[in-house]
Amino acid sequence: MAFKISKSETYQRQIDVVTVSESGRHEKENFKVTFRRCTNEQLDELRKKTGREVLQDVVAGWSGITDDDGSALPFNEENFEALLQIPAVSFALVKGFWDSIVVAQEKN
Structure with a gap:
Protein backbone atom coordinates (compact mmCIF):
# COMPACT_ATOMS: atom_id res chain seq x y z
CA MET A 1 0.00 0.00 0.00
CA ALA A 2 1.35 3.42 -0.92
CA PHE A 3 1.95 5.97 1.82
CA LYS A 4 -0.40 8.93 1.72
CA ILE A 5 1.38 12.04 3.01
CA SER A 6 -1.79 14.09 3.39
CA LYS A 7 -3.74 12.99 6.45
CA SER A 8 -6.78 14.32 8.26
CA GLU A 9 -6.08 16.62 11.19
CA THR A 10 -7.56 14.11 13.65
CA TYR A 11 -7.93 10.36 14.17
CA GLN A 12 -10.03 8.15 16.44
CA ARG A 13 -8.87 5.55 18.88
CA GLN A 14 -10.75 3.20 21.21
CA ILE A 15 -9.87 3.72 24.86
CA ASP A 16 -10.36 0.81 27.25
CA VAL A 17 -10.86 1.71 30.91
CA VAL A 18 -10.89 -0.70 33.83
CA THR A 19 -12.76 0.58 36.86
CA VAL A 20 -13.77 -1.01 40.15
CA SER A 21 -17.51 -1.42 40.69
CA GLU A 22 -19.29 -0.90 44.00
CA SER A 23 -19.03 -4.67 44.60
CA GLY A 24 -15.25 -4.55 44.13
CA ARG A 25 -15.21 -6.24 40.73
CA HIS A 26 -13.16 -4.91 37.86
CA GLU A 27 -15.27 -3.70 34.96
CA LYS A 28 -13.91 -2.99 31.52
CA GLU A 29 -15.58 -0.18 29.62
CA ASN A 30 -14.58 1.69 26.49
CA PHE A 31 -15.25 4.77 24.41
CA LYS A 32 -13.75 6.41 21.34
CA VAL A 33 -11.65 9.51 21.56
CA THR A 34 -10.61 11.83 18.75
CA PHE A 35 -6.97 12.90 18.93
CA ARG A 36 -5.33 15.73 17.00
CA ARG A 37 -2.42 14.63 14.82
CA CYS A 38 0.96 16.01 15.82
CA THR A 39 4.21 16.71 14.04
CA ASN A 40 7.52 15.49 15.46
CA GLU A 41 8.21 19.01 16.73
CA GLN A 42 4.85 19.09 18.52
CA LEU A 43 5.55 15.67 20.06
CA ASP A 44 8.87 16.95 21.37
CA GLU A 45 7.02 19.79 23.11
CA LEU A 46 4.33 17.44 24.45
CA ARG A 47 6.98 15.22 26.05
CA LYS A 48 7.86 18.14 28.33
CA LYS A 49 4.27 18.45 29.63
CA THR A 50 2.21 16.63 32.24
CA GLY A 51 -0.30 14.01 31.15
CA ARG A 52 -3.16 16.42 31.82
CA GLU A 53 -1.53 19.13 29.70
CA VAL A 54 -0.95 16.65 26.89
CA LEU A 55 -4.60 15.63 26.92
CA GLN A 56 -5.74 19.26 26.89
CA ASP A 57 -3.65 19.76 23.74
CA VAL A 58 -4.54 16.58 21.83
CA VAL A 59 -8.09 15.52 22.70
CA ALA A 60 -10.53 16.95 20.17
CA GLY A 61 -13.70 14.97 20.92
CA TRP A 62 -15.24 11.64 21.90
CA SER A 63 -18.14 9.27 21.45
CA GLY A 64 -19.53 6.59 23.70
CA ILE A 65 -19.48 8.54 26.97
CA THR A 66 -22.80 8.80 28.76
CA ASP A 67 -24.29 10.29 31.90
CA ASN A 108 6.38 2.76 9.45
Whole structure:
Protein backbone atom coordinates (compact mmCIF):
# COMPACT_ATOMS: atom_id res chain seq x y z
CA MET A 1 0.00 0.00 0.00
CA ALA A 2 1.35 3.42 -0.92
CA PHE A 3 1.95 5.97 1.82
CA LYS A 4 -0.40 8.93 1.72
CA ILE A 5 1.38 12.04 3.01
CA SER A 6 -1.79 14.09 3.39
CA LYS A 7 -3.74 12.99 6.45
CA SER A 8 -6.78 14.32 8.26
CA GLU A 9 -6.08 16.62 11.19
CA THR A 10 -7.56 14.11 13.65
CA TYR A 11 -7.93 10.36 14.17
CA GLN A 12 -10.03 8.15 16.44
CA ARG A 13 -8.87 5.55 18.88
CA GLN A 14 -10.75 3.20 21.21
CA ILE A 15 -9.87 3.72 24.86
CA ASP A 16 -10.36 0.81 27.25
CA VAL A 17 -10.86 1.71 30.91
CA VAL A 18 -10.89 -0.70 33.83
CA THR A 19 -12.76 0.58 36.86
CA VAL A 20 -13.77 -1.01 40.15
CA SER A 21 -17.51 -1.42 40.69
CA GLU A 22 -19.29 -0.90 44.00
CA SER A 23 -19.03 -4.67 44.60
CA GLY A 24 -15.25 -4.55 44.13
CA ARG A 25 -15.21 -6.24 40.73
CA HIS A 26 -13.16 -4.91 37.86
CA GLU A 27 -15.27 -3.70 34.96
CA LYS A 28 -13.91 -2.99 31.52
CA GLU A 29 -15.58 -0.18 29.62
CA ASN A 30 -14.58 1.69 26.49
CA PHE A 31 -15.25 4.77 24.41
CA LYS A 32 -13.75 6.41 21.34
CA VAL A 33 -11.65 9.51 21.56
CA THR A 34 -10.61 11.83 18.75
CA PHE A 35 -6.97 12.90 18.93
CA ARG A 36 -5.33 15.73 17.00
CA ARG A 37 -2.42 14.63 14.82
CA CYS A 38 0.96 16.01 15.82
CA THR A 39 4.21 16.71 14.04
CA ASN A 40 7.52 15.49 15.46
CA GLU A 41 8.21 19.01 16.73
CA GLN A 42 4.85 19.09 18.52
CA LEU A 43 5.55 15.67 20.06
CA ASP A 44 8.87 16.95 21.37
CA GLU A 45 7.02 19.79 23.11
CA LEU A 46 4.33 17.44 24.45
CA ARG A 47 6.98 15.22 26.05
CA LYS A 48 7.86 18.14 28.33
CA LYS A 49 4.27 18.45 29.63
CA THR A 50 2.21 16.63 32.24
CA GLY A 51 -0.30 14.01 31.15
CA ARG A 52 -3.16 16.42 31.82
CA GLU A 53 -1.53 19.13 29.70
CA VAL A 54 -0.95 16.65 26.89
CA LEU A 55 -4.60 15.63 26.92
CA GLN A 56 -5.74 19.26 26.89
CA ASP A 57 -3.65 19.76 23.74
CA VAL A 58 -4.54 16.58 21.83
CA VAL A 59 -8.09 15.52 22.70
CA ALA A 60 -10.53 16.95 20.17
CA GLY A 61 -13.70 14.97 20.92
CA TRP A 62 -15.24 11.64 21.90
CA SER A 63 -18.14 9.27 21.45
CA GLY A 64 -19.53 6.59 23.70
CA ILE A 65 -19.48 8.54 26.97
CA THR A 66 -22.80 8.80 28.76
CA ASP A 67 -24.29 10.29 31.90
CA ASP A 68 -26.04 8.28 34.65
CA ASP A 69 -29.24 8.16 32.58
CA GLY A 70 -27.46 6.74 29.53
CA SER A 71 -27.67 9.97 27.53
CA ALA A 72 -24.64 10.82 25.40
CA LEU A 73 -22.41 13.44 27.00
CA PRO A 74 -21.25 16.09 24.57
CA PHE A 75 -17.57 16.94 24.38
CA ASN A 76 -17.11 20.31 26.06
CA GLU A 77 -14.75 21.85 28.59
CA GLU A 78 -16.90 21.06 31.63
CA ASN A 79 -17.45 17.40 30.71
CA PHE A 80 -13.81 16.98 29.70
CA GLU A 81 -12.62 18.32 33.07
CA ALA A 82 -15.04 15.97 34.87
CA LEU A 83 -13.67 13.03 32.87
CA LEU A 84 -10.08 13.95 33.71
CA GLN A 85 -10.95 13.76 37.43
CA ILE A 86 -11.32 9.98 37.09
CA PRO A 87 -7.78 8.56 37.53
CA ALA A 88 -8.39 5.38 35.51
CA VAL A 89 -9.75 7.40 32.59
CA SER A 90 -7.03 10.04 32.52
CA PHE A 91 -4.37 7.31 32.70
CA ALA A 92 -6.04 5.33 29.88
CA LEU A 93 -6.28 8.47 27.72
CA VAL A 94 -2.62 9.39 28.18
CA LYS A 95 -1.55 5.80 27.51
CA GLY A 96 -3.87 5.57 24.49
CA PHE A 97 -2.41 8.72 22.95
CA TRP A 98 1.24 7.76 23.40
CA ASP A 99 0.55 4.16 22.33
CA SER A 100 -1.05 5.47 19.13
CA ILE A 101 2.15 7.38 18.35
CA VAL A 102 4.44 4.44 19.14
CA VAL A 103 2.38 1.96 17.13
CA ALA A 104 2.33 4.36 14.18
CA GLN A 105 6.11 4.71 14.35
CA GLU A 106 6.63 0.95 14.68
CA LYS A 107 4.52 0.24 11.61
CA ASN A 108 6.38 2.76 9.45
